[in-house]
Amino acid sequence: MPQLLANSPHARDIASVLHPQTNLRKHLEVGPSIITGGEGIWVTDINGKRYMEATAALWCASLGFKSERLAKVAYEAMRTLGYYQIFRHASNEPAIDLCEKLLQIAPVPMSKVLLQCSGSEANDTAVKLVWYHWNAQERPEKRKIISRLSSYHGSTCVAVCLTGKPEYHRGFGLPFDGFLYTDCPHYYRDRLEGESEDAFSTRMADSLEKLILSEGPETIAAFWADPVQGAAGALPPPAGYFEKIQAVLRRYDILLVADEVICGFGRTGRMWGCETYGMVPDIITCAKALSAAMQPISAVLMNDRIFRSMLVQSDRLGSFVHGYTYAGHPVASAVALETLRIYDEMDLVGRVGALEPVFLRAFGALTDHPLVGDFSGIGLIGGVELVTDKATRRAAPASIAARVEYYAREQQGLILRLVGNRVALSPPLIISADEIEEMAARLRGALDATWAELSSNSVEMAL
Structure with a gap:
């Protein structure tokens, strides 16, 4: 475990907080990702880095992360x-x-x-x-x-x-x-x-x-x-x-x-x-x-x-x-x-209906990627299916899905939710058409980085 100042938020979290849906031993080693602020579809961590939130946190931040x-x-x-x-x-x-x-x-x-x-x-x-x-x-x-x-x-x-x-x-x-x-x-x-x-x-x-x-x-x-x-x-x-x-x-x-x-x-x-x-x-x-x-x-x-x-x-x-x-x-x-x-x-239903074609088109376009077998969605919710063989629909293993998530967060500033071999998407309903396009582009960047890593290392994708 890295040396942390005793009064730092990371150290205090590790010492006191039990996190749901978390590998508890790994958390003792890596510590938390502490989010300190939000605006629209964006959140900011304790280091000042901004992220697009692709799943409205736990599917729920429909109006974004702050509301006066x-x-x-x-x-x-x-x-x-x-x-x-x-x-x-x-x-x-x-x-x-x-x-x-x-x-x-x-x-x-x-x-x-x-x-x-x-x-x-x-x-x-x-x-x-x-x-x-x-x-x-x-x-x-x-x-x-x-x-x-x-x-x-x-x-x-x-x-x-x-x-x-x-x-x-x-x-x-x-x-x-x-x-x-x-x-x-x-x-x-x-x-x-x-x-x-x-x-x-x-x-x-x-x-x-x-x-x-x-x-x-x-x-x-x-x-x-x-x-x-x-x-x-x-x-x-x-x-x-x-x-x-x-x-x-x-x-x-x-x-x-x-x-x-x-x-x-x-x-x-x-x-x-x-x-x-x-x-x-x-x-x-x-x-x-x-x-x-x-x-x-x-x-x-x-x-x-x-x-x-x-x-x-x-x-x-x-x-x-x-x-x-x-x-x-x-x-x-x-x-x-x-x-x-x-x-x-805000005519929420009308707004989502108007954005649905943009959402389906932007993320549906990812099916041309070698790591994507399918995209299915409706309204502003859907999932990208990660595969290692398009012909047989063989699901990508957890190790590959984890690399997509890693590159999305670290390189693209995009927070994803992985469910098995699917990338689940349900952004805040206040998202704009341009932000949908940007989110899809960032996910493509993470897919490209994962593919490049697999190709350069000659990794057997079935592992």
Whole structure:
């Protein structure tokens, strides 16, 4: 470990901070990358170096990394009512106004909104609501939940069981029983020779139905899906996918829960990913861009069917016994409500729709690179597939993907998010057309540097 001044931020971080999603031993050696400021789509580190942020940090900084307007709203809200809870009939005006607004803009008719504090909490809570519903219907055997391989729905003990990535389970004794996983609909990677997107989607739906039948339809409570699968590398679904999946769910009376934590609020070119793909969910979870990441807040929207079941259970049990201390926080709610006003004023959906062709063209052009097999995207979200053989679609190993990330950050001043062999892209929604072009050019520069290194070292790319 390099010698560091005891009072330096790097040394203090190493001594005190435990970092999520981080190799802990490596962190003791290399220390943190400390970000000290932000403006638009740019962030600045402690050394004064500026970076373009290609994934809005954790998919969430939709309005960029600084907002004087939202800061003023938070300040005024804190001066008026810095905190109050929404337990046992208590309420506050910002929470009421926010819930009313969410119901107004919901992609399908919804009955009530339950405010929470994070995407993980929202999905964790939605699982409880699914079970609450089926228990109210006196069908407690409908308890199993199906999500998709390569999905991510949170890190709480239950939400991580929805997450279809084994690395999130190892070491924790997870997942719990009753969580099942069907195929990740990755058309580029998993299609059969000559198989169309529609035929591939049919095969995905058939696979889901076989899983349901093998488990017993009477035991399946719900199916969980994000419209664009973020943890699979910002992977849009193939043509016809959700239409065919929903037909299977309706056949066996299985609830659909749409995880809009990443896709909600304009990311796909519509206000909701559900609108983009014709999804008709019973429950919607949302977070991230709900407050442009400026405050920790999330929401669970439920339709009338779910709420009526909740009334039944509340009558039977005397109360809906669930809640988090900071749910419906007046400051977070006020900031989220102002964020939604900003989206309306800037015509966010229209803006993303206008930028979508630029985004798809700029990053789609990278498919001519020897390290790129495919690009797929919609709105302002998509992923670049890194390969070592275009003909066989052989995925680039982690070592090559890491070099792309290294050159992007160190040479190009571009912060990427790697998911396996995919470069996931979801820039702040305030990005300009010129900045999209520049971001794609910087990614090409990182690809070129990686290719040059591989070529000069005669590296066997299959390693």
